[in-house]
Amino acid sequence: MHEANRRYEIIRPFLHDAPVMAPSRTVYRWLARYRHAERLYGNGYVGLLPRTRDRGNRRRTLPEATRELMTHAIR
Numbered sequence: 001m002h003e004a005n006r007r008y009e010i011i012r013p014f015l016h017d018a019p020v021m022a023p024s025r026t027v028y029r030w031l032a033r034y035r036h037a038e039r040l041y042g043n044g045y046v047g048l049l050p051r052t053r054d055r056g057n058r059r060r061t062l063p064e065a066t067r068e069l070m071t072h073a074i075r
Helices: 002-015 025-041 044-048 064-074
Strands: none
């Protein structure tokens, strides 16, 4: 929630049409997520919550034969 609060403070001027400097691509992405969550759930704050569980590559990269050899050696 701390990160979502920080993001909200950054995008708040853009939501209220206050004069600000040109935003970075990250701010545009946060605004888009805020507005999307607002349409879906009626609350844009949900869109600002970090998605740390969605990071990284979760695909297995080792061939199955190598995994079997490793498992055999460990046992």
